[in-house]
Amino acid sequence: MAKGGARSQHMLSRARRRFLRTLAYGATVVGVSLAGFVPVLARWNRRLRPPGALKEDEFLASCIKCGQCVQVCPVEAIRLADIGDGFGVGTPHIDARDQACDFSCDGLQCVLACPTGALTHEIDYPHQADMAVARVARPAGCLAVQGKGFHGQARGPAFEGKLRYNEVDRWNPIPVRDHPYDLELCDLCVRQCPIEIRIAQCEAGKPPSGDRNQCPPQHAIELRPLDDGEGGRRMQPVILDGCVGCGVCEMICPVEPGVIVMDSSESRGV
Amino acid sequence: MSRLIDSVAELFGRDPRRPAPDDITPPAREVHARQRNDRERIENIRIELAHKAKHKPPEKLRRIRWLVLLAVNLLFVLSYRLDIQLLEGALTASRFAGFHMADLNSALQVMLAFKHVLINLLIGTTTVFVLWWLLGGRTFCSWVCPYHLLAEWAEMLHLKLAARRLVKDHPFDRRARTLLWLLFAVLAFATGYTVFETISPTGILSRALIYGPGVALAWVGALLLVEIFYSRRAWCRYACPIGLTYGLVGATSPLRVTYNLESCFHEGECRKVCLVPHVLDTVIKGRARDLNVDIGADCTRCGRCVDTCPTGSLTFRFKGLGDLL
Numbered sequence: 001m002a003k004g005g006a007r008s009q010h011m012l013s014r015a016r017r018r019f020l021r022t023l024a025y026g027a028t029v030v031g032v033s034l035a036g037f038v039p040v041l042a043r044w045n046r047r048l049r050p051p052g053a054l055k056e057d058e059f060l061a062s063c064i065k066c067g068q069c070v071q072v073c074p075v076e077a078i079r080l081a082d083i084g085d086g087f088g089v090g091t092p093h094i095d096a097r098d099q100a101c102d103f104s105c106d107g108l109q110c111v112l113a114c115p116t117g118a119l120t121h122e123i124d125y126p127h128q129a130d131m132a133v134a135r136v137a138r139p140a141g142c143l144a145v146q147g148k149g150f151h152g153q154a155r156g157p158a159f160e161g162k163l164r165y166n167e168v169d170r171w172n173p174i175p176v177r178d179h180p181y182d183l184e185l186c187d188l189c190v191r192q193c194p195i196e197i198r199i200a201q202c203e204a205g206k207p208p209s210g211d212r213n214q215c216p217p218q219h220a221i222e223l224r225p226l227d228d229g230e231g232g233r234r235m236q237p238v239i240l241d242g243c244v245g246c247g248v249c250e251m252i253c254p255v256e257p258g259v260i261v262m263d264s265s266e267s268r269g270v
Numbered sequence: 271m272s273r274l275i276d277s278v279a280e281l282f283g284r285d286p287r288r289p290a291p292d293d294i295t296p297p298a299r300e301v302h303a304r305q306r307n308d309r310e311r312i313e314n315i316r317i318e319l320a321h322k323a324k325h326k327p328p329e330k331l332r333r334i335r336w337l338v339l340l341a342v343n344l345l346f347v348l349s350y351r352l353d354i355q356l357l358e359g360a361l362t363a364s365r366f367a368g369f370h371m372a373d374l375n376s377a378l379q380v381m382l383a384f385k386h387v388l389i390n391l392l393i394g395t396t397t398v399f400v401l402w403w404l405l406g407g408r409t410f411c412s413w414v415c416p417y418h419l420l421a422e423w424a425e426m427l428h429l430k431l432a433a434r435r436l437v438k439d440h441p442f443d444r445r446a447r448t449l450l451w452l453l454f455a456v457l458a459f460a461t462g463y464t465v466f467e468t469i470s471p472t473g474i475l476s477r478a479l480i481y482g483p484g485v486a487l488a489w490v491g492a493l494l495l496v497e498i499f500y501s502r503r504a505w506c507r508y509a510c511p512i513g514l515t516y517g518l519v520g521a522t523s524p525l526r527v528t529y530n531l532e533s534c535f536h537e538g539e540c541r542k543v544c545l546v547p548h549v550l551d552t553v554i555k556g557r558a559r560d561l562n563v564d565i566g567a568d569c570t571r572c573g574r575c576v577d578t579c580p581t582g583s584l585t586f587r588f589k590g591l592g593d594l595l
Contacts, residue, residue: 022442022508025501026450029469029509032489033454036468037461061383061462064376064391065473066363067481071350080477083486087463090362090477115363115370116380117388 036086045085047093048247048262050078051101051129052111052119063118065090069110075162075173077101077247078110094131096247096262101131103194103246104164104173106208126194127216132245132264134221136237142259143186144223147234150186153177154254161251163192166201176252187223189237189249189260195220218242221249273559274521277566281517283445286551295560301531302556315535318580322539327580331573335413342414346480361414361476362467363394370394374402374519375512376473379466382458399519405571407520411506411513412545412572416479417471417490421506424494428502440501442508444548451511471505472512503545513570521567524589527576529565531558534583540575550575553583564589 039045040060050069053059069092070078077099078092085091092110094101103126111119123129139145154176155161162173181188190196195216201207202215220242223235237249237260249260280286294302305311345357346364358365362376372394381387402410411418431437454466467473471493474486493505506513529552536555541547549566552558565584575584 018441018443021440021501022446025442025496025504025508026446029450030453033465033469034457036463036465040463057462058384061464062380062386063464064363064372064380065464065467065477066359067477068359068363068365070481071355071358080481080484082484083468083474083489087465087468089468089486090473113358113365115359115365115372115388115390115394116384117386117390121388 036089039084039086040088045081045088045093046264047081047085047088047091048096048132048245048264050092050094050110050119051103051108051126051131051244051246052114052121052123053131054118054120059118060087060091062116063091064116066115067092068113068115069119072105072109072113073101074105074109075099075102075164094247096250097258098251099161100247100251102163102173102192102248103129106214125214125216126198126246127218127242127244129244129246132247132262134239134243134245134247134249134260135263136239136259137261138257138259139236141255141257142236142253143255144235144237145226147232148186150181150183150188150254153180154188154252163248163252166197185223185233185235186254187235188252188254190221190223192248192252193221194246194248195242195244216242220244273564277568278518278521280548281514281521281567282448283443286548286557289557289559293559298531298558298560301561302558305536305555311535315537318535319537319539322580327577329574329577331577335572336419338413339416339419343416343476343479346476350480360473360480361416362470362473363391369397371398371401373472373512374398375515376464376467376470378455378515379458379464382455383462383464385459402516402519403523404525406523406525406569407516407518407567408513408570409520409525410516411510412570415472415512416475417493418506418570420475420490420494421497421503424497425503428498431498432502437499442501442504444508446508447510447514450509451514454511466511470512472510506545513568517567520569520571525571526587526589527565527569527571527573527584528587529553529558529563530583530585531561531563533581534558534579535581537580539578539580540584543574543578545570545572545574 049059054062067080070080077094079095081088081091081093083089108123111121111123143150157177159177161176163176164173165179168174168179196219198208198214198216199219208214219240221237221239224238226234226236245262245264247262250258250262253259346360348354349357356367361373363372365371370390370393372391374395377391377395428437432439457465469489471490474490478484478487497504534553536553540553541550544550546568549569552563576586
């Protein structure tokens with residue numbers, strides 16, 4: 001009898017140990033997954049999302065983290081977040097300073113590729129995107145504000161970012177370093193703005209793909225003369241209502257650090 | 271029907287039940303009785319095992335399975351890296367030759383968190399559901415999931431260490447997986463975030479292979495360390511909600527591993543190699559309810575038991591088709 005009691009005691013403690021280590025393992029799994037809340041709630045990384053991205057909370061809910069948007073982007077602007085983004089691990093974002101979205105796909109390939117609608121299928125054209133709003137963060141550094149021109153490779157010889165230059169190759173983006181500039185007054189942010197380029201094409205009667213729906217209704221950026229009383233040629237970039245936050249102005253700005261940054265808090269209500 | 275209920279209950283974590291004498295068909299009862307008294311058979315078992323200890327037969331199916339698993343994952347990688355565009359995306363969601371595919375568990379998480387279902391996701395989910403229903407549900411685990419392969423290698427290491435008594439397996443309660451599945455479903459719905467995707471080793475590994483490694487791999491490494499040093503195959507056995515989702519899909523699948531009682535010698539070799547040995551409870555002497563028994567829903571159709579069984583008592587079978595032929 002005593003022997004049976006000891007045996008059942010042993011079984012009991014074995015079962016209890018199994019229960020406890022199961023609990024510890026399960027709690028760790030759930031705990032680690034819930035730690036993903038911290039970067040999201042604390043907004044550690046405010047990300048510039050691809051065109052069509054829903055508001056941040058809905059975007060994180062709906063993105064299935066497959067990277068199909070990454071695969072179709074012709075300028076490889078889209079990257080997937082790491083575990084530091086918590087629940088946002090595996091979600092796509094754009095580091096505009098390294099490689100902006102220049103809409104060289106014209107048809108919003110990332111939106112078409114998205115299987116869940118995290119990039120909403122309700123937009124068809126670049127000017128309908130609402131990724132962010134550009135902000136002139138460091139106007140003092142701006143070459144135009146200083147009345148200076150720009151000569152050479154916009155971001156230096158080591159920069160790997162690409163842009164599509166219609167006059168060079170209608171279909172394929174090329175490295176920015178292969179397309180040096182020679183400007184009396186630096187206007188790169190306006191000159192390379194995908195919205196401004198489309199407006200110019202439309203005004204010339206040549207909308208992209210001959211489709212007038214491609215024509216943006218509003219300007220996105222312009223250079224305004226600075227009244228400095230010297231009658232000089234100083235200008236400053238001003239962001240307009242047509243800005244979609246693609247980040248090309250941030251990428252192309254030749255000074256370090258860049259003058260313009262993308263602010264995704266305004267447009268997508270992050 | 272009761273067999274299906276048992277199979278799903280065991281999938282949820284219930285221990286297999288010893289069948290009551292009435293549950294066993296008369297022909298099976300006859301074989302059980304015969305086997306208990308068959309000295310010649312018992313002697314044969316001894317010879318068989320001694321022979322097998324000396325000459326380990328190659329695991330052919332395992333080699334084929336590893337090749338398939340690597341090929342599928344490589345196809346993802348090459349589709350992107352070489353721009354072949356045959357299988358775009360990652361294991362969470364993809365397009366095969368243009369057709370949408372969505373991992374069922376990832377899609378479930380998104381549906382619960384987002385509370386809208388886009389037609390593309392519905393198409394992808396249905397396609398994958400039909401595919402894995404036909405192919406056996408958890409077949410996904412052992413034939414496609416990249417974590418499964420790493421876990422198999424970790425398991426080999428674990429068994430080597432265990433043989434030298436350097437480590438010991440600490441089993442967990444199998445019901446934990448059901449609880450975690452429910453918890454992650456509730457969390458997705460309540461928080462509006464795809465909480466499980468944050469730690470899904472399948473998603474993390476698939477993306478790491480295709481888009482390049484990241485710090486998230488540290489989590490995968492931690493899971494593997496637990497399996498090497500503490501608990502054999504812990505993630506796949508006791509935790510992974512993906513496995514449970516596919517297990518449910520495969521519960522009624524026509525693709526089965528089937529057990530044949532008459533040819534079985536009850537050595538138990540199959541249970542030693544099995545990821546989910548509770549599904550092989552039926553091979554224990556006296557447990558089989560019939561002369562042929564389909565293995566339950568938690569079976570990953572990995573085929574290791576088929577490879578290992580010296581008497582060929584475990585075989586793959588495609589129900590319906592095989593019956594017709």
